[in-house]
Amino acid sequence: MLASGLREEVAPGELLAKFVLSDRHFSRAPQRVKAAAFIPPPGKGSSVFRVSELLAEDVRGIGETVAAARQPPRTLYGHAQIEAASVFATGLSVVAGEPPPRHGDILGWPEEKDLQLELAHSLADATELVLYR
Amino acid sequence: MSATLAAHPYPHAGYSLSPLVSAEGVWLGERLESVRRLLAESHALAGHVRDVFDQLLDLYDECSLPEWDGADAVPVARESLNAAGCFLLSLPRDFPMPEVTADAQGEIHLEWYASPRRILTISFGATALHYAGRFGTSTTRGSEPVAVRVSEPLLYHIRRVFE
Numbered sequence: 595m596l597a598s599g600l601r602e603e604v605a606p607g608e609l610l611a612k613f614v615l616s617d618r619h620f621s622r623a624p625q626r627v628k629a630a631a632f633i634p635p636p637g638k639g640s641s642v643f644r645v646s647e648l649l650a651e652d653v654r655g656i657g658e659t660v661a662a663a664r665q666p667p668r669t670l671y672g673h674a675q676i677e678a679a680s681v682f683a684t685g686l687s688v689v690a691g692e693p694p695p696r697h698g699d700i701l702g703w704p705e706e707k708d709l710q711l712e713l714a715h716s717l718a719d720a721t722e723l724v725l726y727r
Numbered sequence: 728m729s730a731t732l733a734a735h736p737y738p739h740a741g742y743s744l745s746p747l748v749s750a751e752g753v754w755l756g757e758r759l760e761s762v763r764r765l766l767a768e769s770h771a772l773a774g775h776v777r778d779v780f781d782q783l784l785d786l787y788d789e790c791s792l793p794e795w796d797g798a799d800a801v802p803v804a805r806e807s808l809n810a811a812g813c814f815l816l817s818l819p820r821d822f823p824m825p826e827v828t829a830d831a832q833g834e835i836h837l838e839w840y841a842s843p844r845r846i847l848t849i850s851f852g853a854t855a856l857h858y859a860g861r862f863g864t865s866t867t868r869g870s871e872p873v874a875v876r877v878s879e880p881l882l883y884h885i886r887r888v889f890e
Contacts (some may be wrong), residue, residue, distance in 0.1 A: 616796065618786065618828040628838060629848050629859075633830035635799035656741070659753040664797025707834070711848050711859035719843040 597694035600644055604688040608680035610642040610698065613657040615668040620723055626671070627674040627723045629714035632700070639699025642688065645675070654726060656696065672725035680720035684713050763768040775824050776816060782827045783812055783835070801833030810873040811835040814851070817877045818866045822885060825849075838884045839888045847888050849881065 596602060612631060614620050619631035634640040645653045653673060661670040678688050686702045703710055774821055788796060790803040815825070815837065825837035834850040847860035851873065858881065859868040
């Protein structure tokens with residue numbers, strides 16, 4: 595059991611939140627998150643938070659904390675919500691990565707950038723974008 | 728308006744195309760200069776292309792420092808900007824313009840979107856471009872060197888997004 599109380603293994607039915615901290619990573623009309631939001635930095639995973647059973651305001655609270663912790667602090671625009679099963683369906687994995695509590699990473703990204711883009715399209719297509727502002 | 732564009736085509740503080748470091752960069756810079764002149768001469772072209780080009784330069788201003796996302800993002804390289812800019816300005820005049828963004832690897836994305844199943848994203852690194860597209864039930868992906876012109880396959884894929 596992790597410090598957050600969550601199990602180490604991420605279950606397919608879990609909801610994941612990808613916080614959107616750039617206004618370039620989403621579109622309002624039509625409302626969608628862009629593939630670029632999911633592309634990880636070199637050698638790292640794509641950061642997400644495990645938010646199953648949390649209230650909307652609690653999810654947003656985690657996002658506000660994440661945005662405030664960046665240097666410099668970022669604006670939190672919303673989050674892209676995706677079921678872990680949709681990530682697994684692409685062949686990528688989700689691995690718990692606490693601290694911070696509930697943090698995880700989408701891992702297993704291939705080296706080839708064109709394939710990364712294809713996977714990011716699949717992830718973006720499977721998300722529901724929740725905007726706060 | 729043409730005179731203004733000719734004198735100050737891209738009035739973003741601190742941005743200059745020079746010095747370009749590679750031979751390819753020089754070629755791209757020259758190409759961009761030629762398209763700048765074209766922009767200055769054509770109201771019709773300047774409108775929607777210039778809007779997107781301004782977005783590109785704003786993005787470079789925002790994303791050209793290490794950790795521009797407040798975390799681990801790689802800075803967008805000037806060569807990537809030049810490559811994306813030349814690509815953009817080399818598109819046929821009647822083509823739809825893409826949305827512009829950057830990823831945490833420091834690559835610039837040009838994205839054409841009609842629906843979740845009709846989308847093409849091209850990412851520009853310093854030396855290569857990479858793309859992936861979905862067109863209904865079919866998909867495509869690939870990589871090319873940072874090119875001196877928009878390749879026919881990419882033009883074809885952009886058209887497919889809006890078929």
